[in-house]
Amino acid sequence: MRARRGAGGRGPASGTVEGHGGALAVAAARAHGIDTMFTLSGGHVFPLYDGAVGAEPALRVIDVRHEQTAVFAAEATAKLTRRPGLAVLTAGPGVTNGISAVATAWFNGSPMLVLGGRAPAFRWGSGALQELDHPPLLASITKRAATVHDTDRIATEVDAALVLADSPHRGPVFLDVPMDVLYDRAEVTLPAAVRPAPAAPDPDLVAVIADLLVRAARPVLVLGQDVWIGGAEHAARRAAETIGLPVVANGMGRGVLPAGHPLLAGRARVGALGGADLVLVAGAPLDFRLSYGGFGGQGGGPPARVVHLADAPPEATPHGHCAVRACGDLSALFDAITAAWERVGRVGMYRDWAAHVRAAARTAAQSDAPLLGSAGRPIHPARVHGELLRLLDEDAVVIGDGGDFVSYAGKYIEPARPGGWLDAGPYGCLGTGLGYALGARLARPSAQVVLLLGDGAAGFSLMDVDTLVRHRLPVVLIVGNNGCWALEKHPMRMLYGHHVAADLAPSTRYDDVVRALGGAGETVARPEQIAPALRRAFASGVPYLVNVLTDPEAVYPRSTMGV
Template structure:
């Protein structure tokens, strides 16, 4: 860019150079020059009804497209409203740049509207949080933000601008996007992992979100298939092995993690979702040895000592590990009895659950919803989960057929992501079905952004599992104390009428036989449409306390 009318032009031009095509925002005067820059540069401006949705949409854009997402927030409450979205991006390792407005430097300290020093608030949940120093530095500062967000390990960056700097003339900035050099894994670390595989009889390979984000899905699938490893996906690792693949043993998760002698976890933390990295020990089996492989050394587990670790570009890790396995004498046939056992366990689980997926019980069993949904989902559908108990079923009964078509809040577990994620999914996958699975509790966080879907003509099918309670809290509290408080919601609340009032479509479903036809009407409608399904509040998703 040779010149800019004002610093907002420079900021937007650099953003476009880094692949950004949409600015997610909620209107605010502190950032008007960024909007003006978007108009000059032909960038889409998508305005939402709550700043959290702008950040969630930017984060989902990054996760679906593997290009950086951009959210623009006005000063003060505009930025504090976006904090949960920024924290979610931090825990998910999503390359998001959040640009904020800031009271004028010429008035700083005198009590200007929404005057607040934002970076100290955001430093703990970003890779970098800083204030641009002047109009002529804004282009370079924006480039620093995008480079930082996209380098391993990816994550959000926050950058704010003094209002008077943003409105001031700027000389512009010629952006020079650089692809980070891939981090080569240490050969000795890779060799250690291969030796463990050579010794193992019951290995399990866990593929996490960073496998997708690192563009390593093909290398991961090739490695798993070449060495005949049972696979359990996690987060956006779902779909790397498609639904129905013989090595996909998600439905035998308990047996796999409980009886494995080696668990190789790639691209995801050893957190509560994976029992904090403790596997094995069931039915007389010893504790499993654990391997942790990450895209950057900073992501390796520190709360335990794995048997082996490796870090680097995950495609390079898988390719190197394949070579090392050959050198270590790994024999895939050795795992055949184990894989057969898990396949049989998975098949038994499918058979066991078939009745509930077709249950005619009244009130509706939540599993019946997933039984009906599976009949109408296309291979390239994008499925989004935003909820607690109801969405827990999705993790078990919705198996994507392609990578990059599943979104959940990730380890931070923030409710309210769904509408922002849906906005981004409809833009990123314009020809695919987009399905948002909402608990009725989660619906209360962001349902007003149906207005955003309607205004911007973004059809999404919303399915609300409406049991009239906070299910993840009510049942455990009853178990602990024999009573519950603060766990009730309005039974059969008409969330569908909220959607209709905002310009979409919807209906309430109270009988199992109505679910399938209602879903078909939703997909055929061509508008944001909610199927609000009243489910049995007495039924809780069966879970244990270890995450395994």
């Protein structure tokens, strides 16, 4: 198939395509199932836009107000659809504006291709507009960062980049293309999109893990993002239910066991991990969120033994008290462990331990009730989440972008299904919110999409409400507005007796900002106003911001951050 002259086009999954570099790149991306390009306009990358418009069918182009939003939206698409996202950034400041978002995708293991513009090759070194050698800046936060120097190599390089991004351990890949190379034309044969076969579990390691389980009295299973992104959620749930393992979930591991499941230990997380004698960590690094792999020891007991299940060898954390590190396809690992345990274990062997954890979780939930229903003024942030919980559908996507306000959300909001929770992950980058909301609305067009913003975080990306409005993408935004950087203000005041650079303007009308950009919203100052405001937001059909004035003295306990 030939592209129309001056326009993009695509052939079948493999076939001959003729066109400029943008058409070739889009054809290769299309072959991998990519249907949306997130970008902010720039002359260095015009052929990519032309290629998107001329493709059959056309590639949807979503233009944003800041490049970080484009990359965050591509990452959210990858997280929710479990196929690579695509962001296109113009040269120089376009690329550098997206770097924090690329780093977030790197730490999250999110598959994504970022295509950058680049100053023309024939002028390189002479000071062309926005001339910058991007790959060295991206090398440490991508699986590969490179420049494509030949037009007839663009499709092949884009194909290879997407295969690499979507191969365990997943992550972002960056390619830039000089302007003259991208505008030039070529005729190429598209490579067939092929994914490598997943690695099979090591049967000897599986047998060791089953033996450790049989010897344990208080095992716990931790589920992280790679369980979801690698499609292992069903195998993980089968393993937990068959063996009878209490489960702690973080990131996109949340929802693998739905809210209310008897094995879900989220509300008893600290006690479960502190009292465990064996912890299986699947699809998550042993980082600060998991005490660097130091579990057990509660009441002066010995540390727990740790089994780390990773989708690729580089993710098998070398530190911690690891008894076993096993790598490979997580679904296959879970199924193999379940089958091995069934040969040597017995049903109900952890029943008392699971009942103990469940009782602790129930007690913790009961103790939360006063805060979730608090009638205090100023509004306690937990009351916002208490009202939201009553209105969420099972398939809702809840997004957290902030510190204090979102920490409360992580404690109280449990998704009913996997793929229902998005946060910044271990890199902790603020500003993900509008990009994640944009990607979520496109990936889940019929679901509720709720973005929880701290008022500090809102300052990073709120202008991209304009993008939601222009592209007719309704999202409910809730700002916990306490007029400060609460997670910094309170510790700083405790340490030094002051809190420099920790205050924001009190009672700022963020809803007015959204109205000015074409959306809607309102400010809430009393607890009884929250639920009616949220109902209006869900019913509005437009980007709607509920600006809740919360208590600046209510701060999430730092000792339990990371839930």
